[in-house]
Amino acid sequence: MTSIKDVAKAAGVSTATVSRVLANKPPIRPETRERVMAAIAQLNYRPNLVARSLRAQKSAKIGLVVSDIRNPFFTAIGRAVEDAAYEQGYSVLMCNTDENPEKEMLYLNLLHDENVSGIIFSPTHQFSSQAGDFHFDIPTVIIDRLVHNKEADMVLLDNVSAAYELTEHLLANGYRKIAGLFGDASATGQERHQGFVNALRDHGLTPFSAEFVSPRIRSGFSAATALLQNADQPDAIFTSNSMLTAGVFQAAREFKIKIPDEFALVGFDVTEWGEFVDPPITVIAQPTEEIGRTATELLFQRLSNPNRSARTVILKGNLLKRGSSIAKR
Amino acid sequence: MTSIKDVAKAAGVSTATVSRVLANKPPIRPETRERVMAAIAQLNYRPNLVARSLRAQKSAKIGLVVSDIRNPFFTAIGRAVEDAAYEQGYSVLMCNTDENPEKEMLYLNLLHDENVSGIIFSPTHQFSSQAGDFHFDIPTVIIDRLVHNKEADMVLLDNVSAAYELTEHLLANGYRKIAGLFGDASATGQERHQGFVNALRDHGLTPFSAEFVSPRIRSGFSAATALLQNADQPDAIFTSNSMLTAGVFQAAREFKIKIPDEFALVGFDVTEWGEFVDPPITVIAQPTEEIGRTATELLFQRLSNPNRSARTVILKGNLLKRGSSIAKR
DNA sequence: AGGAAAATTGTAATCGATTACATTCCTATT
DNA sequence: AATAGGAATGTAATCGATTACAATTTTCCT
Numbered sequence: 102m103t104s105i106k107d108v109a110k111a112a113g114v115s116t117a118t119v120s121r122v123l124a125n126k127p128p129i130r131p132e133t134r135e136r137v138m139a140a141i142a143q144l145n146y147r148p149n150l151v152a153r154s155l156r157a158q159k160s161a162k163i164g165l166v167v168s169d170i171r172n173p174f175f176t177a178i179g180r181a182v183e184d185a186a187y188e189q190g191y192s193v194l195m196c197n198t199d200e201n202p203e204k205e206m207l208y209l210n211l212l213h214d215e216n217v218s219g220i221i222f223s224p225t226h227q228f229s230s231q232a233g234d235f236h237f238d239i240p241t242v243i244i245d246r247l248v249h250n251k252e253a254d255m256v257l258l259d260n261v262s263a264a265y266e267l268t269e270h271l272l273a274n275g276y277r278k279i280a281g282l283f284g285d286a287s288a289t290g291q292e293r294h295q296g297f298v299n300a301l302r303d304h305g306l307t308p309f310s311a312e313f314v315s316p317r318i319r320s321g322f323s324a325a326t327a328l329l330q331n332a333d334q335p336d337a338i339f340t341s342n343s344m345l346t347a348g349v350f351q352a353a354r355e356f357k358i359k360i361p362d363e364f365a366l367v368g369f370d371v372t373e374w375g376e377f378v379d380p381p382i383t384v385i386a387q388p389t390e391e392i393g394r395t396a397t398e399l400l401f402q403r404l405s406n407p408n409r410s411a412r413t414v415i416l417k418g419n420l421l422k423r424g425s426s427i428a429k430r
Numbered sequence: 431m432t433s434i435k436d437v438a439k440a441a442g443v444s445t446a447t448v449s450r451v452l453a454n455k456p457p458i459r460p461e462t463r464e465r466v467m468a469a470i471a472q473l474n475y476r477p478n479l480v481a482r483s484l485r486a487q488k489s490a491k492i493g494l495v496v497s498d499i500r501n502p503f504f505t506a507i508g509r510a511v512e513d514a515a516y517e518q519g520y521s522v523l524m525c526n527t528d529e530n531p532e533k534e535m536l537y538l539n540l541l542h543d544e545n546v547s548g549i550i551f552s553p554t555h556q557f558s559s560q561a562g563d564f565h566f567d568i569p570t571v572i573i574d575r576l577v578h579n580k581e582a583d584m585v586l587l588d589n590v591s592a593a594y595e596l597t598e599h600l601l602a603n604g605y606r607k608i609a610g611l612f613g614d615a616s617a618t619g620q621e622r623h624q625g626f627v628n629a630l631r632d633h634g635l636t637p638f639s640a641e642f643v644s645p646r647i648r649s650g651f652s653a654a655t656a657l658l659q660n661a662d663q664p665d666a667i668f669t670s671n672s673m674l675t676a677g678v679f680q681a682a683r684e685f686k687i688k689i690p691d692e693f694a695l696v697g698f699d700v701t702e703w704g705e706f707v708d709p710p711i712t713v714i715a716q717p718t719e720e721i722g723r724t725a726t727e728l729l730f731q732r733l734s735n736p737n738r739s740a741r742t743v744i745l746k747g748n749l750l751k752r753g754s755s756i757a758k759r
Numbered sequence: 760a761g762g763a764a765a766a767t768t769g770t771a772a773t774c775g776a777t778t779a780c781a782t783t784c785c786t787a788t789t
Numbered sequence: 790a791a792t793a794g795g796a797a798t799g800t801a802a803t804c805g806a807t808t809a810c811a812a813t814t815t816t817c818c819t
Contacts, residue, residue, distance in 0.1 A: 102487075104775055115799045120777055128796055150543040151484045152775030155804050158431075160480075171505050179499060183526060187533075192540055195524045197512060204516075211521055214479040350706065374703035377679065433805055444769045449807055457766055481805030484774050 103144045112140035123148060154216045161191045163400060164212035164220040166205065170197040174343070174370050174389060175223070178244065181393025182221055189401060191218070200286065202227045213239060219400040221393075224248060226286045240403040242396045247288045254399045255413040256392050260289055263385045263418035264296025264341070267367050270383070270420060271337050272300065275429030276365050278309040280335035282324050282345045284316030293341040293369070309335040314345070321348020322355075329358055336429065337365035343372050346382060365426040369418075380424025388416055432473045441469035452477060483545045490520045492729060493541035493549040495534065499526040503672070503699050503718060504552070507573065510722025511550055518730060520547070529615065531556045542568060548729040550722075553577060555615045569732040571725045576617045583728045584742040585721050589618055592714045592747035593625025593670070596696050599712070599749060600666050601629065604758030605694050607638040609664035611653050611674045613645030622670040622698070638664040643674070650677020651684075658687055665758065666694035672701050675711060694755040698747075709753025717745050 109116045114137060121129055122137040140146075154160040165182050167175040183193045194217065196208040202225050212220055219240040224232065232248035243255045271279055281297050284290035294311060301308055310328065314320040321340065325348060328335055340346040346368030353360055360366050360380060367383045368375075375382040395414050403409070438445045443462060450458055451466040469475075483489040494511050496504040512522045523546065525537040531554050541549055548569040553561065561577035572584045600608055610626050613619035623640060630637055639657065643649040650669065654677060657664055669675040675697030682689055689695050689709060696712045697704075704711035724743050732738070 102775095105777095106775080116776075117778075117800080118798060121798090124777085128798090130797060133797080147539065147543060149484075149775050150540075151480055151489075151545050152804090153777080155478075155480045155484050155806095156775080156777050158804070170508060171502070173500070176500050176505060180526070192525075192537070196521075197509070208521070210476065211479075214476060216480050347702070347706070354708070372703075373676070373701065374706040377676070377703040378706050379683070379708065431805095434807095435805080445806075446770080446808075447768060450768090453807085457768090459767065462767080478805050481774090482807080484776095485805080485807050487774070 102149075103146045104149065105146075107144055108137065108140045108146050111144060112137045158216060159218050160216045162215065162217045163191055163193055163397070164208070164215075164217045164222075165193050165195045166198060166208055166212070166220060166222045167195070168198050168200045168223050168225055170195070172343075173372055174245075174387065177389035178393040178396075181390045182397050185394045185397035189397075198225060200225050218404055221396045221400060229288065240400060240407065242400050242403075244392060244396050245287075245289065247292070250411075252411060254396075254403060254411050256396045256399065257413065257415050258289075258387055258392075259415045259417055260292035261296040261299070263369070263420075264293040264339075265300045266296075266418075266420050267369075267383075267385050268297050268300035268339060269304075270422060271339065271365060271367060271426060272304055272306075274365070274426055276337035276426075277306065278335045279306075279337045279339055280309045280328055281311040281339045281341070282321060282349065283311065283313050283341040284345065285313040286316050290316070290341045297339055316342050316344050318344050318348040318351065321345035322352045323348075325349040325352035326356070329353070329356060329364070335364055337367070337426070340366070340368040343368060343370040343375070343384075346370075346375065346384070347372075350378065350382070360425050361427055361429075365429070367426050371421070376423075380427075383423045383426040384421050385418040386421050387418055391416055431478075432475045433478065434475075436473055437466065437469045437475050440473060441466045487545060488547050489545045491544065491546045492520055492522055492726070493537070493544075493546045493551075494522050494524045495527060495537050495541070495549060495551045496524070497527050497529045497552050497554055499524070501672075502701055503574075503716065506718035507722040507725075510719045511726050514723045514726035527554060529554050547733055550725045550729060558617060569729060569736065571729045571732075573721060573725050574616075574618065576621070579740075581740060583725075583732060583740050585725045585728065586742065586744050587618075587716055587721075588744045588746055589621035590625040590628070592698070592749075593622040593668075594629045595625075595747075595749055596698075596712075596714050597626050597629035597668060598633075599751065600668065600694060600696060600755060601633055601635075603694070603755055605666035605755070606635065607664045608635075608666045608668055609638045609657055610640040610668045610670070611650060611678065612640065612642045612670040613674065614642040615645050619645070619670045626668055645671050645673045647673050647677040647680065650674035651681045652677075654678040654681035655685070658682070658685060658693070664693060666696070666755070669695070669697040672697060672699040672704070672713075675699075675704065675713070676701075679707065679711070689754050690756055690758075694758070696755050700750070705752075709756070712752045712755040713750050714747035715750050716747055720745055 105116045105119050108119050119137055122134050163186055165179060169175060179195055186193050198205040198208060205225055205228060221242045221244060223245045229246055229248045232250045235250060237252045241253045243253045247257055283294045312324055314324050338349050340349055349366055369385045371384060371386045375384060434445045434448050437448045443466060448466050451463050492515055494508060498504060508524055515522050527534040527537060534554055534557055550571045550573060552574045558575055558577045561579045564579060566581045570582045572582045576586055612623045641653055643653050650673060667678050669678055678695055698714045700713060700715045704713060
């Protein structure tokens with residue numbers, strides 16, 4: 102491996118000079134610079150990032166810790182973060198915790214040990230509940246899930262409003278007996294429940310039902326099965342995340358119940374299947390690109406000004422009205 | 431930050447001893463080990479991985495370079511690689527090249543500079559075509575796409591057989607006018623074309639048509655539109671990847687053409703939408719879990735024995751017969 | 760007890776880049 | 790021509806862990 106010493110020798114200068122040329126830090130005589138550049142090119146030298154990171158105690162890397170890499174919501178955010186970081190010359194280490202607090206600690210420690218400059222992080226439920234005590238010694242931006250901690254910046258969706266809007270859409274289209282299914286694994290589900298209840302209340306209604314279940318396809322399937330096999334059925338089901346939506350959809354197909362004729366279905370997050378099925382599913386689209394980009398920008402701002410107080414950015418969701426919730430006949 | 435020196439001081443030993451305790455490398459007197467362990471625990475010390483990596487000129491990390499993070503095929507592989515690596519105490523840096531050769535070089539260099547122990551890599555088309563000249567100075571396992579290079583291990587799908595089987599399935603179900611759409615961005619498309627043609631030939635048939643197009647939803651849409659608006663229509667469309675499948679599916683919906691009544695549709699790779707639509711799509715499922723795990727295992731074998739000759743593992747796809755290709759009436 | 764061999768621990772160089780400080784080289788001014 | 794003062798470059802310490810080798814202690818045998 103060619104090191105800075107080899108370059109120095111080849112150019113007939115000291116390592117300090119090579120380093121200065123690399124960092125573009127005057128004063129350097131143009132002639133010297135060229136000799137060094139020539140040596141670098143000739144030896145095909147690239148600085149050792151590990152050594153640089155050891156010396157500088159930091160590195161041009163940011164960590165992205167997501168709770169489920171298979172969730173398209175997070176891959177979309179990953180793309181956005183990567184693009185934004187790339188523009189600043191940073192690279193992204195993407196880590197998947199699988200909603201597992203152990204892996205979460207493992208990767209947070211790993212990123213710390215790797216001297217990443219900052220972390221973008223969607224915490225597990227367990228983490229969130231203890232986040233108040235947690236001390237972030239690396240600049241951190243929390244995404245998607247509210248935590249109560251003074252030290253971290255956050256980028257969140259206005260879940261209450263989004264759920265409110267989605268519920269109002271159902272009401273506007275004539276649905277009245279609306280059942281709600283909410284994820285029980287994060288604050289997100291609770292916030293969406295809040296918006297759901299508020300909207301109904303403001304129209305003088307109460308939920309047909311409201312359940313908190315594990316945010317998995319299977320749970321959505323079971324809950325929907327119970328709802329739909331009852332004599333008294335809802336005319337719409339509101340789901341708080343795409344796993345639950347999928348479960349409800351599968352239940353409807355299993356029991357040959359027509360959407361939206363027999364009940365309307367709405368949920369959160371854009372998915373490929375939700376667009377492709379017939380009818381397509383009405384959802385609140387989260388601005389994933391914007392979330393990722395905003396989180397990255399907040400992080401860079403924090404890096405250049407470590408002392409400013411933490412701020413929280415709340416973004417709005419976007420209602421995509423589709424066939425699964427058209428006006429009731 | 432607490433370093434090994436602090437621990438040494440606290441335990442009243444030298445840094446060498448601490449290091450030996452950490453590496454669990456005898457001889458160490460049990461009593462000393464305990465003093466050191468106590469100091470480590472008390473100071474909450476964790477070794478600096480950067481320093482360790484600089485000294486050792488390697489690290490317990492492997493790089494995973496994929497061409498499209500949004501493709502579920504690659505996220506599934508990412509999960510498998512991560513799990514397999516985790517079991518060996520390695521962590522995974524996941525990089526997304528977006529089929530962009532520049533990003534590809536950037537990330538290969540970055541991983542190199544990060545002292546990763548090995549790389550698992552699905553190369554772009556451009557890379558593959560020049561791969562013969564490329565010298566892998568880090569142990570590398572190529573996945574998904576054939577390259578001609580003596581130095582790298584590979585894990586591939588038996589694309590010819592898989593396409594053959596998929597085509598025979600169509601034939602068995604009575605389809606005869608079979609059009610093929612193939613991706614033009616990698617050798618994969620060509621191999622699948624080969625199997626497609628072979629199967630037809632072995633039954634004394636020729637393709638209704640066969641086109642190579644860019645592997646994008648849009649291209650699949652256009653190609654299908656052309657095929658389906660013609661007076662003489664195929665009774666089945668064979669697609670070589672899930673983007674093309676999606677494009678064809680959308681075209682069918684756009685023009686209200688019923689699958690499989692008017693034409694059957696088959697393709698490659700499991701996707702959520704392919705299962706959820708009605709009828710679900712018949713596909714060759716690639717064993718993503720096995721691909722990722724095998725690649726990781728090959729890599730570890732190579733790490734422990736750098737001199738063995740490169741080997742290629744060919745895995746079989748799994749035909750999932752579904753509604754989009756049921757027996758023709 | 761004496762001393763060789765084995766066990767344990769310490770000293771210091773090393774990985775590659777950065778940078779405070781020291782040194783050398785110019786240039787311009789009187 | 791002498792010299793101050795800035796420009797350019799070099800020297801060497803540093804980041805934290807590892808490890809060859811040296812030094813010390815312990816063990817064991819006669």
